[in-house]
Amino acid sequence: MGEHKKIAGIMAVCMLVFANPETVCAADEYRTRYEVPAGERGDYTALIEKMDEYEVREGDSLWTISEKLLGDGAQYMQLARQNAALIADPDLIYPQMRLQVARTVYVKKRTGDNGIETPEYRFGTEKRVSFGILESGEAFANCAMYGSEGEVICLIRDKEPQGEKALADWEKTKQTIASYVQKNFDRKVSDLAFHEYEAEDGRKLYLFTYVYQPDDILKYYVCEGICQTDHIQAEFTGFDVQEDVEDLVRYMLASFEELGENGQDTCSVNGYNIQIAPCEPWAVSGIHNSFVWVDTYLNALFEELSSEKYAAKKPSARERILDR
Numbered sequence: 127m128g129e130h131k132k133i134a135g136i137m138a139v140c141m142l143v144f145a146n147p148e149t150v151c152a153a154d155e156y157r158t159r160y161e162v163p164a165g166e167r168g169d170y171t172a173l174i175e176k177m178d179e180y181e182v183r184e185g186d187s188l189w190t191i192s193e194k195l196l197g198d199g200a201q202y203m204q205l206a207r208q209n210a211a212l213i214a215d216p217d218l219i220y221p222q223m224r225l226q227v228a229r230t231v232y233v234k235k236r237t238g239d240n241g242i243e244t245p246e247y248r249f250g251t252e253k254r255v256s257f258g259i260l261e262s263g264e265a266f267a268n269c270a271m272y273g274s275e276g277e278v279i280c281l282i283r284d285k286e287p288q289g290e291k292a293l294a295d296w297e298k299t300k301q302t303i304a305s306y307v308q309k310n311f312d313r314k315v316s317d318l319a320f321h322e323y324e325a326e327d328g329r330k331l332y333l334f335t336y337v338y339q340p341d342d343i344l345k346y347y348v349c350e351g352i353c354q355t356d357h358i359q360a361e362f363t364g365f366d367v368q369e370d371v372e373d374l375v376r377y378m379l380a381s382f383e384e385l386g387e388n389g390q391d392t393c394s395v396n397g398y399n400i401q402i403a404p405c406e407p408w409a410v411s412g413i414h415n416s417f418v419w420v421d422t423y424l425n426a427l428f429e430e431l432s433s434e435k436y437a438a439k440k441p442s443a444r445e446r447i448l449d450r
Contacts, residue, residue: 263426276366
């Protein structure tokens with residue numbers, strides 16, 4: 127990575143952080159919730175999560191299916207309403223019925239000056255977060271956030287046809303990503319899962335999560351989130367040794383807003399020069415390859431932490447990672 131790119135990266139981050147110092151504040155609680163009292167729902171963004179179709183089996187009831195898929199049997203009437211064309215009586219379902227399954231996910235709204243704001247966009251962040259450059263070996267990101275719930279790198283750029291196409295056919299994109307992982311990261315990546323949400327305003331959010339495990343001891347939880355507005359595509363890649371990073375990325379994604387007047391003809395964010403490397407073309411054009419980035423970054427990090435200098439201070443590899 128040349129020095130000119132590093133300098134450009136520093137300038138980009140400074141523009142984000144210092145354009146308005148008051149915008150870098152602690153976030154409210156951002157944990158994902160599946161049940162919110164009616165009186166509090168105005169404080170949350172309600173997302174409808176599209177889930178896989180379910181084929182009813184012998185012995186199933188809407189209660190047991192709801193318990194299995196939605197985490198709460200008492201939500202069985204959600205399934206009944208979603209499949210009203212098939213289910214006349216919630217107590218009567220039959221084997222081989224194919225049910226469409228979705229659930230409501232509640233994400234805390236961004237409030238006040240919480241998060242980052244530029245003239246073009248804004249989004250919420252974690253409490254007590256630091257901003258800067260993340261670099262290890264050949265991996266580089268000049269818009270990164272460091273907090274107690276993990277590290278998140280951001281790629282915010284003008285929306286382009288390739289990205290629109292990848293998200294418009296999400297089913298095909300999911301298959302392409304799964305095949306790519308199986309071919310290239312079969313031994314390091316597991317538990318790959320995809321999530322698709324629709325917000326109340328019709329905006330769609332896309333996430334995929336996975337576990338990156340370079341050896342038998344260490345594992346990282348990774349979440350890649352993507353959303354598009356009229357002119358912008360925002361991607362957040364979070365990773366941590368704890369699973370909570372998925373909640374954080376979902377919160378940041380749900381709170382992302384493009385600013386300016388509706389219907390304006392132009393709104394470019396490429397001038398901020400937000401950069402991520404490596405960023406070579408891969409199987410899914412228009413979406414950042416988080417698999418290669420995380421692999422490159424963590425391999426270099428593990429190599430650094432395996433050096434004699436670090437090993438002398440912390441004999442356990444896990445201690446060295448958590449201490450960094």
